[in-house]
Amino acid sequence: MLRDLVLRNRSYRRFRETEPVNLETLRDLVDLARCAASGANRQPLKYVLSADRERNARIFPHLAWAGYLADWPGPAEGERPAAYIVILGDTNIRREFGCDHGIAAQTILLGAAEQGFGGCMIGSIQREGLRRALAIPPEFEILLVIALGVPAETVVLEGLGPDGSIRYWRDAGGVHHVPKRSLGEIVLG
């Protein structure tokens, strides 16, 4: 059931790095996104795939991880993503990409969750560094990076606390807690 998949599809930032996500899997996930909606059906998104150690190592330094975990510099060696999908916007097709990359990224991550993988959409990217690292031509805007792998952490959803903060946090046992607004708060009227 989709609800189970949506709930299983948490934002994971630590992985079993040695368990691979192969290129064919990445292509299948992009193919899911390819079949999703796109504003005015323009389909301006392009994808760069990475599923090997050397290429992953070129991508990793340009990503910022978990802004609210001030003491955590991001996943250590051994717990880094096994793969990445970089989502680009092709400015030859459109100058604005609306929310197409959200539609695509969610489709990709739900597909990954179904196969026992997990990941995280990363928007905090040192874009010029990543562009150089992957030789991405200037006509492609870097929109999102999806980190992927076999998750090596537990993530739980919970309600907002009394302070109303939406900042996720990690407890002493390493469990990642994500406060979510209630349905009553987000449905108006």
Add this chain to the structure above:
Amino acid sequence: MLRDLVLRNRSYRRFRETEPVNLETLRDLVDLARCAASGANRQPLKYVLSADRERNARIFPHLAWAGYLADWPGPAEGERPAAYIVILGDTNIRREFGCDHGIAAQTILLGAAEQGFGGCMIGSIQREGLRRALAIPPEFEILLVIALGVPAETVVLEGLGPDGSIRYWRDAGGVHHVPKRSLGEIVLG
């Protein structure tokens, strides 16, 4: 399997208007979106629901349908959506909404498809008219309208033709054809 759901989840613009989507279903769909990712977990989206004839009639005139079907003014009475979910961005929380509404809308539509419904993300909206019609306060930005119902049309995906056009079209039998770029075109390198 998610792939089946993604393929079933086409953009439908004609519905069996008398077959309802009830408010509880809309709330369940928004609850799915509530559990999805949000940039920096800020969760700035709010939702307005409509599942009754009178309210639907207030929304409908402010939506533009199927830009490429120049001769089609949109669904006629009897084939209009049975429900709507209006996605708003709460500017008290954020000024920019990234691709959060894409993540949410795709989650909602996949959930709808699972239940035998279908719909369409509509971004071409007469925003000030819709704001007045629903008395949406100025601090909420209107991001997307999702039209929902039991689909009353057949939509097929196909490759781009020799002219490379991505314009969808409707054949003499009323079947809606949607050209999609190939995987080879969208995966770089």
